[in-house]
Amino acid sequence: MALIKTITYTAFALTAFAFNSILCRVALRGDEADAVGFTAVRLASGAAALALIGILAGRRSQSVRQTAETPARIGSWRSAIYLFIYAICFSTAYLSLPAGTGALILFGSVQLTMIAMAVVRGERPGIVELFGVAMAFGGLMYLMLPGIESPPLNGSLLMAAAGGSWGLYTLQGKGAGDPLALTRNNFVRTLPFALIAGVVVIPNLHLTVRGVLFAVLSGALASGIGYTVWYAALKYHTTTRSAVLQLTVPVIAALLGIVLLGETTSPRLVIAAAFILGGISATIIGAKRVVIR
Numbered sequence: 027m028a029l030i031k032t033i034t035y036t037a038f039a040l041t042a043f044a045f046n047s048i049l050c051r052v053a054l055r056g057d058e059a060d061a062v063g064f065t066a067v068r069l070a071s072g073a074a075a076l077a078l079i080g081i082l083a084g085r086r087s088q089s090v091r092q093t094a095e096t097p098a099r100i101g102s103w104r105s106a107i108y109l110f111i112y113a114i115c116f117s118t119a120y121l122s123l124p125a126g127t128g129a130l131i132l133f134g135s136v137q138l139t140m141i142a143m144a145v146v147r148g149e150r151p152g153i154v155e156l157f158g159v160a161m162a163f164g165g166l167m168y169l170m171l172p173g174i175e176s177p178p179l180n181g182s183l184l185m186a187a188a189g190g191s192w193g194l195y196t197l198q199g200k201g202a203g204d205p206l207a208l209t210r211n212n213f214v215r216t217l218p219f220a221l222i223a224g225v226v227v228i229p230n231l232h233l234t235v236r237g238v239l240f241a242v243l244s245g246a247l248a249s250g251i252g253y254t255v256w257y258a259a260l261k262y263h264t265t266t267r268s269a270v271l272q273l274t275v276p277v278i279a280a281l282l283g284i285v286l287l288g289e290t291t292s293p294r295l296v297i298a299a300a301f302i303l304g305g306i307s308a309t310i311i312g313a314k315r316v317v318i319r
Contacts, residue, residue: 032262035256035258039256040271042255044275045273046248050240050244051128052141059234060232061120062223062231063232065220067245069213071250072213072249073217076210077315079206079250101210101216105212107219107317109212112133119185119188122177123182124283125177125283127169127295131300134302136190139190155308156310158307159309162302165223166296171308192258203291
């Protein structure tokens with residue numbers, strides 16, 4: 027029974043993460059929403075979904091007590107800024123990137139950012155880890171280099187920035203006592219930034235009913251519920267396994283993009299994916315071996 031639960035939770039969460047790319051891409055490609063409007067609705071619906079989940083889970087009073095005792099550990103404005111930068115860069119990048127390519131750049135940048143920060147904080151990678159980092163970084167650069175099959179540079183850089191911000195956001199919340207309350211409060215703190223962005227670009231705001239629906243599904247289901255289920259699944263996985271499992275998200279997103287959006291892949295994307303995912307896997311496995319020793 028525990029195995030079935032683990033597989034179900036994990037598969038749902040990883041698919042939900044991939045659907046963030048699909049929902050954003052289909053809304054923007056179909057001119058159902060602009061990037062800022064999609065981001066604002068996504069963040070607001072994510073905050074609402076997480077608040078509802080907290081209430082249904084009977085954690086409302088616990089979160090209030092924790093906020094009173096250790097307010098700094100239940101979210102922060104710095105984390106909210108990272109989360110907002112991730113969300114707005116993510117949406118803007120998908121104005122030009124296919125779903126699979128965007129997810130590959132995003133998750134590659136997330137892992138590389140976290141590895142880089144670990145080195146800055148004093149960790150010393152071994153030979154296998156260094157080889158993996160070089161391999162992954164090389165794959166990312168190969169994907170973004172100018173060429174007939176390369177994705178648009180502006181979109182690629184924006185998605186890399188989204189990945190970097192998500193990596194920093196993840197590190198900010200590491201070790202939090204209540205991940206659900208932390209995520210909910212950080213989502214709530216992003217709303218003023220989303221409002222300011224909306225006011226700045228108000229002449230260009232564009233949201234159809236379908237665009238709002240896609241953004242709500244992205245925020246409430248793929249983000250809010252997806253993150254919650256992922257946290258529930260994490261207790262069944264080691265840190266190494268959970269990191270490796272997340273590398274399947276670009277693959278799922280690419281397959282969904284082909285099936286649902288009619289997108290195509292290219293030899294460049296396949297080669298880059300092999301280098302990025304293989305390099306990061308080598309880095310994670312190498313780090314685990316160092317710990318075992």
